[in-house]
Amino acid sequence: MREFLSRMGLPLLFAGLVLLTLFSMVADRRVLAGLGRDRAIGSALLELVVPVQKALLFPVEATRGVWSRYVALVGLRDENERLRARVAQLEEQNLQYAEAIVASGNLQRIAEMRENFGVPLQPAEVVGHDVSPWFRSVLIDRGRGHEVSSGMPVVTDSGLVGLVTAASSHAARVMLLLDRQSAVDGMIQRSRARGIVRGTGSGALEFTFMVRGDDVKPGDEVITSGVGGVHPKGLRVGRVTEVQADASSLLHTATVQPAADFGRLEQVFVMLHRGPTMDLLYAGEGDLPEESAQLGGGARTERRP
Amino acid sequence: MMRPLAVLALLGLAAVVLQGALAALLPPALVPDLGLLLTVAAAVEAPVVGALLLAAGLGYGADVLSGTLLGQFALLRLLAFAATRVVHAQFHLERGLPLASFCFALSLLDAVGLAAIANLFAGASPLGLDALPSVLGRALLNAALAPPLHRLVSGLLATLQEGDARRREVRFDTRRRPVI
Numbered sequence: 001m002r003e004f005l006s007r008m009g010l011p012l013l014f015a016g017l018v019l020l021t022l023f024s025m026v027a028d029r030r031v032l033a034g035l036g037r038d039r040a041i042g043s044a045l046l047e048l049v050v051p052v053q054k055a056l057l058f059p060v061e062a063t064r065g066v067w068s069r070y071v072a073l074v075g076l077r078d079e080n081e082r083l084r085a086r087v088a089q090l091e092e093q094n095l096q097y098a099e100a101i102v103a104s105g106n107l108q109r110i111a112e113m114r115e116n117f118g119v120p121l122q123p124a125e126v127v128g129h130d131v132s133p134w135f136r137s138v139l140i141d142r143g144r145g146h147e148v149s150s151g152m153p154v155v156t157d158s159g160l161v162g163l164v165t166a167a168s169s170h171a172a173r174v175m176l177l178l179d180r181q182s183a184v185d186g187m188i189q190r191s192r193a194r195g196i197v198r199g200t201g202s203g204a205l206e207f208t209f210m211v212r213g214d215d216v217k218p219g220d221e222v223i224t225s226g227v228g229g230v231h232p233k234g235l236r237v238g239r240v241t242e243v244q245a246d247a248s249s250l251l252h253t254a255t256v257q258p259a260a261d262f263g264r265l266e267q268v269f270v271m272l273h274r275g276p277t278m279d280l281l282y283a284g285e286g287d288l289p290e291e292s293a294q295l296g297g298g299a300r301t302e303r304r305p
Numbered sequence: 306m307m308r309p310l311a312v313l314a315l316l317g318l319a320a321v322v323l324q325g326a327l328a329a330l331l332p333p334a335l336v337p338d339l340g341l342l343l344t345v346a347a348a349v350e351a352p353v354v355g356a357l358l359l360a361a362g363l364g365y366g367a368d369v370l371s372g373t374l375l376g377q378f379a380l381l382r383l384l385a386f387a388a389t390r391v392v393h394a395q396f397h398l399e400r401g402l403p404l405a406s407f408c409f410a411l412s413l414l415d416a417v418g419l420a421a422i423a424n425l426f427a428g429a430s431p432l433g434l435d436a437l438p439s440v441l442g443r444a445l446l447n448a449a450l451a452p453p454l455h456r457l458v459s460g461l462l463a464t465l466q467e468g469d470a471r472r473r474e475v476r477f478d479t480r481r482r483p484v485i
Contacts, residue, residue: 010353017361017383024376025426046369055322060329130371131325133333133439134419134431137372165372175372181429201333201436 046168050139054127113155113269117232121155121269122146127171136179136199136262137162142270143170151230151278153271159236159259160184160224161268172270177205177237178262186237187225191215194225197237197256203263205238205256216243216254229275308465310355313347316458317363325370334442337450340367341415344382345408345451346458348389349398360386374426381418385411399459401452408451412444 113121124146128139142148144167154161154174162176175182182199186207193216195209207222220240226233238256245252320339327336340363347356364379371378388411389398398404420430432440 010357013354014357014383014387017357018380021361021364021376021380021383025374025380025422028375060326063326063330128370129325129329131321131328131367132371132373132378132431133328133336133443134416134436135372173372179372180431180433181372181423181427201431201433 046139046143046166046171046173050127050141050171113157116234117271117273119232119271119273122148122272124148124154124172124268124270126265126268134180134201136176136182136201137165138174138176138265140172140174140268140270141170143167143172145169147272148172148270149274151274153231153235153273154268155235155271156260156265156268158261159238160231161260161262161265163230164270174268176262177258177260178203184231184237185225185227186222188216188240189221189223190217191220194227195254197222203258204241205258207240207254207256208251209254216240216252218242222256229277231275232271232273309351309462310358312461312465313343313351313355313359313458314362316461317343317359317366320363321366321370333436333439335446336443337446338412338415338443339450339454340364340378340382341385341412342408342447342451342454343458344385345389345398345404345411346455348386349393349404349455350459350462353390357383357386373423377419377422377426380422381415384418385415388414399455404451404455405448409444409448412447413440416440416444 122142124140124142126138127141130137140148140154148164149167150164150172152164154164160177162174162179162182164172165175166173176199177184177197178199178201180199180201184197185194186197187194188209193209195207195216198206198208200206205222207216209216218240222237222240224231224233224235224237236259238258240254241257242255243252244254317340320343324336324339344356344360344363347359350356351359360382361379364382365376367373367378367382368375389407392398392407396403396407398407416432416436420432423430423432
């Protein structure tokens with residue numbers, strides 16, 4: 001027996017580990033598809049990830065900080081004198097602007113968005129990025145404890161960012177629009193031409209649309225169509241920068257510059273509402289926020305009760 | 306056995322942290338796959354069971370910190386470990402050129418494997434043909450970094466073994482009967 005183990009121990013360990021990876025992939029797939037009920041392991045791992053991801057961000061932030069401080073040192077004396085003069089001036093203006101700031105800029109846009117879609121928004125901080133360059137996802141510091149669950153759209157004041165794909169008590173993973181596995185049903189705001197917006201893995205998106213009768217031009221705004229019940233209708237996705245017209249193909253594609261600035265993603269808002277499709281997909285996850293459950297259908301015209 | 310494992314685990318953690326930081330700063334072609342390189346270096350130099358466990362640990366670590374299915378990178382790392390052991394039995398992967406060539410080929414196969422597994426289990430691949438330049442660039446970078454990382458791992462492990470051997474010698478000497 002001992003001889004057998006010493007001879008076959010390593011192959012058996014290898015085979016066991018391979019089987020474990022296959023099992024975990026199948027289990028994870030089943031959970032994502034809503035077939036599994038138990039997310040305990042996935043949630044626990046996600047909880048563990050948050051401090052690790054914060055540790056990952058530390059060297060990045062430190063590098064950025066050192067760089068910016070170094071750049072700031074160039075011409076520091078002149079800038080310092082100029083800034084002292086400006087401080088006195090700005091302090092006086094500050095009081096007057098305080099009220100105006102609340103009513104303008106990002107906050108107003110967020111407030112408008114909340115009004116338009118009739119969905120409560122949960123602010124969240126981005127605490128980590130994907131370690132693999134081939135996947136585009138971020139980790140946020142809000143989870144099921146804050147009514148965030150899988151299948152909820154994530155936005156900024158500029159537009160759509162992505163979709164929550166996994167959530168634990170205090171964290172959630174968001175698949176960005178840029179990920180190649182991301183696809184959003186969108187349409188051109190001007191001509192109402194419909195198509196699919198896909199991630200390309202790079203900084204741009206790809207809008208695939210039917211050729212016949214569809215009018216798509218550079219500069220057109222792309223918004224979510226609301227079809228499919230994943231995202232509410234009317235969320236800004238991006239702007240068409242280039243149309244690739246191939247006369248021989250039935251489907252044309254256009255390059256879309258995302259509305260959200262993914263390079264500087266720090267604060268995002270989770271729309272606390274899952275569309276009917278996502279409700280079906282993530283049926284096993286449960287714990288839908290009461291308000292979201294009441295909103296149910298996902299039509300943009302619905303208002304909070 | 307335990308000390309090399311602990312050192313490898315620390316190296317793995319450092320690799321994940323560094324790779325995460327680089328992935329946030331640089332384009333994909335300039336982000337080396339430190340997990341893969343460490344798996345290869347450990348498969349060549351470290352005790353075989355420790356290297357196997359490290360491969361699985363690095364893979365699962367990357368899975369948890371990435372948008373993949375749980376187990377996707379772990380499977381790839383285990384296959385990379387097995388491929389390294391098989392190739393190492395035929396070629397001297399301790400040497401720079403064979404190791405660099407092997408890591409180049411392995412990086413390309415790793416990308417193909419990642420796309421294939423994602424297609425099989427998730428129905429969509431994170432990599433397309435347009436990512437080919439990035440994949441090639443990353444493979445070249447991995448090839449360039451493989452020999453120095455291998456030297457680092459082998460140097461660390463040799464230092465540990467030397468220390469262990471010295472400690473054993475001392476223990477042996479103290480058990481000797483006094484000559485007089």
